[in-house]
Amino acid sequence: MAVSLYNPSSEAGLKKLDEFLLTRSYITGYQASKDDLTVYAAISKTPSAEYVNVLRWYKHIDALLRISGVSGEGSGVTVEGSAPASEVATPPAADSKASAADDDDDLDLFGEETEEEKAAAEKLAAAKKKPSKKESGKSSVLLDVKPWDDETDMVKLEEAVRSVKMEGLLWGASKLAPVGYGIKKLQIMMTIVDDQVSVDNVIEDYLTAEPINEYVQSCDIVAFNKI
Structure with a gap:
């Protein structure tokens, strides 16, 4: 009333x-x-x-x-x-x-x-x-992993890439794509927790470092999207 x-x-x-x-x-x-x-x-x-x-x-x-x-x-x-x-x-x-x-x-x-x-x-x-706890963001990353030559065992190359394990990193789908002259590259997806994983560090400290660099000549980021 x-x-x-x-x-x-x-x-x-x-x-x-x-x-x-x-x-x-x-x-x-x-x-x-x-x-x-x-x-x-x-x-x-x-x-x-x-x-x-x-x-x-x-x-x-x-x-x-x-x-x-x-x-x-x-x-x-x-x-x-x-x-x-x-x-x-x-x-x-x-x-x-x-x-x-x-x-x-x-x-x-x-x-x-x-x-x-x-x-x-x-x-x-x-x-x-008290500040509310902010949930960590995630990103989806597509990598191009190139071998040294056409004689590189691509099965072992992929096994070596997937052997990299750390908290906040999850490997996803992959496929082989032709580069030229009989050489193929590995295209592979990875999902990361932004606060836990640096893609640059994964590439520099693992994928292009020993012992994986026995198979990998270079690794490039093709796509990087926030989830």
Whole structure:
């Protein structure tokens, strides 16, 4: 149910708001919502201790904004301009069941923070500061592996290439493609975890180094695509 309030920065408005919050924890509903933010923003400064209920509600909303924010949608509240006390509309009284529930909320939410509440607030603040773990990306790489000559055993060449094993490296499909003069090259796919494997290192430290360079004359990257 939508609520209409006059300027809560005026004495008349604060008085009515104080009466309104006597049996309520929030402007509407049973959790902090956008309605509370609307009224909170309309109050120009921290209410005086004279308005006990408004002050306790104001400090609670202020604490929520500092710790975790307010996500409730609310039922809709309108804050109108200031008006004489005689013209300020009194919000509809809550039924006895709702009032009793809100009284319970007052005891829990507006009193001093318990040790459990403080611990929960600290845990939430720490979780927000902790950076989320970024998942490592993967890439698909197509290599051209060329033998020394037409007498190179291409079966053994491929076995030598696939013998290179390391964490984050997975060999895939392969085929032989003609180069010329009876020479064929090995085209082979590899999938790598970017943070764990460097393709340049695989080529320089393994595929073109001993003992695999007995079969491999050169190795080139044909295609490199992020997955």
